Amino acid sequence: MDELLKLLKQNALESPxxxxxxxxxxxxxxxxxxxxxxxxxxxxxYQAIINEDRLDLEKVEAVIEIRITxxxxxxxxxxxxxxxxxxxxxxxxxxxxxxxxLAFVKGRTLKETAYFVSDKLATLEGVVxxxxxxxxxxxxxxxxxxxxxEDHERLKVSP
Amino acid sequence: xxxxRSAPKSAIAAHLDGVPxxxxxxxxxxxxxxxxxxxxxxxxxxxxxxxxxxxxxxxxLERGSTSYTANLGMLELxxxxxxxxxxxxxxxxxxxxxxxxxxxxxxxxxxxxxALINPGDEVIYHEPCYVSYAPVVAFAHGRAVAARxxxxxxxxxNRDQLEAxxxxxxxxxxLNFPTNPTGAxxxxxxxxxxxxFAVEHDLIxxxxxxxxxxxxxxxxxxxxxxxxxxNRTVFLNGFSKAWAMxxxxxxxxxxxxxxxxxxxxxxxxxxxxxxxxxxxxxxxALRNGDGDIVEMREAYRQRRNLIHSSLNAMGLTxxxxxxxxxxxxYIGHLGLSSKDFALRLLDEKKVACVPGTAxxxxxxxxxxxxxxxxxxxxxxxxxxxxxxxxxx
Numbered sequence: 001m002d003e004l005l006k007l008l009k010q011n012a013l014e015s016p017x018x019x020x021x022x023x024x025x026x027x028x029x030x031x032x033x034x035x036x037x038x039x040x041x042x043x044x045x046y047q048a049i050i051n052e053d054r055l056d057l058e059k060v061e062a063v064i065e066i067r068i069t070x071x072x073x074x075x076x077x078x079x080x081x082x083x084x085x086x087x088x089x090x091x092x093x094x095x096x097x098x099x100x101x102l103a104f105v106k107g108r109t110l111k112e113t114a115y116f117v118s119d120k121l122a123t124l125e126g127v128v129x130x131x132x133x134x135x136x137x138x139x140x141x142x143x144x145x146x147x148x149x150e151d152h153e154r155l156k157v158s159p
Numbered sequence: 160x161x162x163x164r165s166a167p168k169s170a171i172a173a174h175l176d177g178v179p180x181x182x183x184x185x186x187x188x189x190x191x192x193x194x195x196x197x198x199x200x201x202x203x204x205x206x207x208x209x210x211x212x213x214x215x216x217x218x219x220l221e222r223g224s225t226s227y228t229a230n231l232g233m234l235e236l237x238x239x240x241x242x243x244x245x246x247x248x249x250x251x252x253x254x255x256x257x258x259x260x261x262x263x264x265x266x267x268x269x270x271x272x273x274a275l276i277n278p279g280d281e282v283i284y285h286e287p288c289y290v291s292y293a294p295v296v297a298f299a300h301g302r303a304v305a306a307r308x309x310x311x312x313x314x315x316x317n318r319d320q321l322e323a324x325x326x327x328x329x330x331x332x333x334l335n336f337p338t339n340p341t342g343a344x345x346x347x348x349x350x351x352x353x354x355x356f357a358v359e360h361d362l363i364x365x366x367x368x369x370x371x372x373x374x375x376x377x378x379x380x381x382x383x384x385x386x387x388x389x390n391r392t393v394f395l396n397g398f399s400k401a402w403a404m405x406x407x408x409x410x411x412x413x414x415x416x417x418x419x420x421x422x423x424x425x426x427x428x429x430x431x432x433x434x435x436x437x438x439x440x441x442x443x444a445l446r447n448g449d450g451d452i453v454e455m456r457e458a459y460r461q462r463r464n465l466i467h468s469s470l471n472a473m474g475l476t477x478x479x480x481x482x483x484x485x486x487x488x489y490i491g492h493l494g495l496s497s498k499d500f501a502l503r504l505l506d507e508k509k510v511a512c513v514p515g516t517a518x519x520x521x522x523x524x525x526x527x528x529x530x531x532x533x534x535x536x537x538x539x540x541x542x543x544x545x546x547x548x549x550x551x
């Protein structure tokens with residue numbers, strides 16, 4: 001991956017000035033390249049990574065394995081795109097193995113999420129079966145640990 | 160009435176008198192009394208050892224792997240080292256007879272010097288340099304002869320400088336590129352000249368390549384790979400820097416069988432073997448750690464770019480360090496000695512850098528800024544330093 005994109009993935013708030021200094025290029029070039037990435041749809045958004053377990057939220061998250069019937073024209077795409085449009089679906093992936101799609105779904109209550117699965121998802125044309133797993137606790141999300149290891153102290157000056 | 164706690168007069172061996180305490184240690188004692196400082200004085204990675212490597216060491220402990228190993232180190236590890244040196248530097252060593260695993264590269268260097276030096280023999284080294292080189296030679300009753308490198312030549316070393324220092328007592332040449340504290344890297348033509356010099360004067364080259372994985376632009380060449388050099392080189396390397404394993408204390412030396420045997424003789428009586436858990440960690444580092452190095456190297460390179468441009472922007476000329484994780488800016492034009500500059504920077508801006516003089520007299524006028532530090536802290540340190548320079 002382009003080094004600029006990697007740096008933005010680590011910290012999207014990094015200023016163009018510092019990005020430029022780290023990459024050894026001009027600040028203007030950094031701004032231009034970010035703009036291009038946005039226009040090309042390669043950068044699709046900027047988000048904070050939040051440990052929601054630490055917030056007093058009423059929410060339910062589930063992972064749903066979905067088996068669907070591929071269509072002659074379009075394969076899995078048409079059904080997958082329909083599913084991805086539901087706001088409850090946070091992430092959706094086409095998978096190899098025992099099922100076809102893996103959906104990460106978010107709702108406020110167990111009831112709400114169950115309703116979404118049984119009434120919206122399972123009844124979609126092309127969906128053969130679903131298997132729902134509720135998430136209990138987050139340890140790591142998008143490469144970021146949700147717990148802080150104790151700081152290891154280095155000597156203040158060493159050879 | 161006070162009771163003396165000193166040992167009897169002249170109990171301490173005379174040859175230690177000429178060896179100064181490490182300048183790093185002096186400065187450490189000053190800095191360690193201060194609070195809330197940003198330290199650019201730390202000569203070790205800020206990364207924790209990659210989890211997979213730590214996990215391997217834990218697994219070895221769970222298995223009950225708590226015994227001595229072979230004096231030379233576990234054969235499994237020596238085989239991995241042989242494969243690594245072959246693929247990374249193109250030099251072949253026999254894991255049975257030409258590789259010894261040591262407690263850090265520091266031990267490997269000490270063994271090599273003690274295995275080679277007769278009292279009065281001379282070892283040429285380059286300065287500014289890592290703090291231990293001249294002392295290790297002195298401990299072996301040898302004479303350390305410094306070749307001073309300069310910022311005009313980006314702290315590289317060339318054959319002409321060496322020719323001026325060689326005598327009929329010169330036994331060995333000690334190299335450390337990339338260099339702590341300057342970040343200097345040798346070009347191929349430098350290495351060729353030095354190799355020819357070594358052959359012509361029949362010298363052994365001790366090449367401490369601990370920072371070699373942290374080389375950013377230039378090609379990574381070991382002097383051991385130069386023509387006719389393999390059999391007169393002791394190739395020294397270890398896991399501390401590139402794999403962020405300083406506390407594991409694990410390094411190695413590769414050398415022809417007779418030299419390895421001589422080093423082993425000292426090692427078996429003084430150290431026995433390197434810690435077994437560290438050896439297992441090292442096996443995993445060599446088997447699976449390439450990706451970790453790439454990630455860390457990239458982070459260091461970005462910080463190098465940041466610190467290099469920031470230092471130059473504040474008017475401290477600094478050559479672009481091509482390796483290791485140190486910048487070595489010139490501060491001599493500001494009317495302060497290296498030590499005074501470092502002390503005032505610490506007092507007034509709470510930023511710790513090591514005075515260049517800790518790395519030899521030729522470090523006067525310079526400051527070592529280690530950038531193995533979190534990027535946010537590095538940015539803050541650069542702003543504070545710029546304020547300080549402005550205020551002078």
